[in-house]
């Protein structure tokens with residue numbers, strides 16, 4: 535049931551605070567990350583993590599690659615499952631093969647898991663559905679505890695996947711001695727703040743409802759960000775195109791001058807992610823270049839930015855990952871409200887199914 539919300543997607547955005555809390559539950563001690571479901575020997579002899587997924591789960595995998603390399607200091611690669619299947623990839627035994635799937639049934643992702651098993655790689659699935667095909671097949675499993683997700687546009691599953699990856703990167707960091715104990719302790723206290731960061735404020739939702747009317751007609755959207763905010767930009771663009779049918783692309787901010795900026799004009803809307811704690815000055819100058827070429831800019835940041843046509847202020851946070859989660863909610867609500875104004879069926883977007891179990 536929708537519990538008074540207009541759409542399941544809206545309800546699921548509001549549920550993120552408690553499902554993220556569920557995902558953290560029992561997995562944080564004062565000084566370490568606990569994954570009782572994992573055998574510590576899973577990481578023995580592993581020198582690379584390969585992540586494979588589709589759609590939103592692919593975006594969470596891409597986010598994870600920044601965390602694994604930064605904190606666990608382990609080489610990490612990310613693959614789109616439908617590509618990986620057919621390109622005769624090199625499967626090396628020192629690779630941990632990780633599939634990510636809300637449903638656990640996506641055909642392409644499931645097939646890559648079978649390939650990894652056949653190549654005798656160690657396998658791990660991050661999944662939201664217990665007893666799904668991937669959970670049954672993988673050697674190890676971490677469940678995301680997002681609860682049933684009905685909206686075709688994935689929201690709370692993504693939030694819980696990224697939460698798991700943040701925890702897993704610290705868990706592996708401890709095994710590999712790649713982070714100081716005090717740093718891990720600091721991250722644990724930041725993780726405890728995530729349920730608060732993803733809580734929807736009425737004020738923010740009202741602001742986005744009003745703002746959405748300015749972003750209905752144009753010839754497209756750029757979502758831009760740097761570092762882990764690049765996968766978040768991809769996810770923001772995917773959310774918007776799935777339910778609004780408007781053309782949207784996610785880019786790394788630094789790629790603009792390599793081609794895309796040629797499209798800049800007032801009818802080109804740029805949704806700019808400007809986190810205070812991750813490459814702020816660099817990102818800011820990329821946005822200024824777009825502004826100078828007359829793109830209409832909507833900036834999301836905790837720091838005031840006077841070059842933007844619209845400015846969405848998020849809370850001041852002490853860490854970029856908390857900014858990540860705050861911005862994630864803004865992007866989800868923005869897509870939702872634009873879609874509502876366009877009169878679309880938010881939960882059942884055209885041409886899409888919740889689970890893609892055929893090729």
Ligand code: M6R
Pocket residue numbers: 588589590591592634635636637638639640643686687688689772776886888889890
């Ligand atoms: O169930 P999965 O996570 O494997 O699904 C993967 C994609 O089909 C899914 O994330 C899709 O992109 C969503 N509609 C995104 O909102």
